[in-house]
Amino acid sequence: MLSIWLQTLPTAGAAWIYWPPYQRVRFSGEESVHAVLLDGPTQDFNLMWRRDLLQTEVLHRPLVGIMLFFADPCSAWAIHLLAGQASFGRDSGLPPLAVGDTAWLSAATRTRYVLDGGGELLAIRVSPQPEH
Incomplete structure (x- = not known):
């Protein structure tokens, strides 16, 4: 909430x-x-997923300066800005984040995303369920 x-x-x-x-x-x-x-x-921020296919981890974090996120073919991130402002830098091709914005970070190969700013965010890691 x-x-x-x-x-x-x-x-x-x-x-x-x-x-x-x-x-x-x-x-x-x-x-x-x-x-x-x-x-x-x-x-509200609602996270809904197929439990049989995906696993998720929701982190509520302060953003003070730089935070790194690593995406690869087996994991992606949804970054939702709760307060403050943030940007991924010019080289990322992603627009700056304002309060209420969500960025989807995924990659075909391991990729580092550098988020810089101040405020609070939700970081949601999404990955496939391990095969049984």
């Missing part, structure tokens, strides 16, 4: 109250969930 006052009531009978900023809730898409706004509008 990016900014919200929300009460969530899953069918299991449990109830939670989430307060801003940046509280997290995780549930499977098959689960029936009911939410009630307690006050004001909501801003």
Whole structure:
């Protein structure tokens, strides 16, 4: 939850109250969930993926200066800027990030992305599920 006052009531009978900023809730898409706004509008970041094909890791990090991300054929990153400003530099071909922007970092060969800025971000690593 990016900014919200929300009460969530899953069918299991449990109830939670989430307060801003940046509280997290995780549930499977098959689960029936009911939410009630307690006050004001909501801003959410929803991550949905095929659990049988992909695995994800969500990191909430401060951005102070330079941060490196490595993408390759088996892993990619979604970078979502929560606060501040950031840029990948002219050589990357990517536009600067403003609050609310998301960049998708993927590559056919191992590639380093250099993000420079200040603020807060969500870094989501996406990779294939290991074969059983």
